[in-house]
Amino acid sequence: MPFTLATWNINSVRLREPLVIDLLKAEAPDVLCLQECKSPVDKIPREGFAALGYEHLVARGQKGYNGVAILSKLPLEEVGAEDFAGLGHARHVAARLPNGVVIHNHYVPAGGDIPDREKNEKFGQKLDYLTDMTKAFEADRPKDAILVGDLNIAPREDDVWSHKQLLKIVSHTPIEVEHLTAAQEAGDWVDVTRKDIPEGPLYSWWSYRSPDWDKADKGRRLDHVWATPDVARAASGSRILRDVRGWEKPSDHAPVFAHFDL
C-alpha cells in the first residue's frame, strides 16, 4: 500500500482552512499531519477536508495554543497521545494506518529565547520533552513507525542559514541538538528527508519578522520526517514545498512531504 505523507505547521487551522484545502487539492497527500492548530478538536473545520476525501481525523487540541491533527484519506485507528514533560499541552497524537504503520505527530516546545534552563523555564521544558521522548523509545523501541512534526530544532549545519550565527540561538544550540539526537538514536529513527536529500541547505521555516524572506533566505529546517529502518527503506521522493511559504497569508512553515512504497 504505497502512500504519500506530509507534515505542516499550519499556525491556526481555522484561519488557514483555505490554505489546507489548496494544498490537499494541489498535492493530494494520503495523510497530512498538522501542528499548531490552535483550536479545540471540535472546532477544527473538518467538513471542507472531508469533502475532498479526507474523512479521517485524529487530533488533540486546546484553545489558542498548540494542537496536533492527523488528517487522512485512509482509515486511522487512534493510538493515543503522550504528555511528554508533563506540560498538559496538546503536542502529540498517534494513529495507525490500515497497513499497521503507526504515525506519531509531534509539536516540540519552541523553548523561548534564552538557551539556559536556569534563566528560562521554557528552555528546560523543551529539553525535558526530548528526554521523555528518549526514555519512551528506550522503554518501547518503535517498530513500523513514522514520526513527524515541528521538532523546533534544526540539527545539522546545513539545516540553518548560518551555523556560526545560530549556535547560541534557540533551535540550533548544541545541547538541543544533543537531546534531539539522543531521541533519534534511542528510537533508531532514520531522518527520511535527509536520506532522500543528503546534501546542501534545506529549510522548512522562515520567520515572519524577516521582510523579503525569500530573497534573504534566513531559514531553518525545523520540520522533520523520521521513520524506523524498515519503513525508511521504502521511502523516496522527499521534498519541502517552499513555494507554499509564499502563498497569501501563509504559515511561517512550509510543508514537508515523503512517499512510502510499502
Added chain:
DNA sequence: ATGGTAGCTAGGCTA
C-alpha cells in the same frame, strides 16, 4: 543589542 511580524483575543503571551 534591539526590533522586526503573526495569531488569539482583547492585554499579553507565545512563537
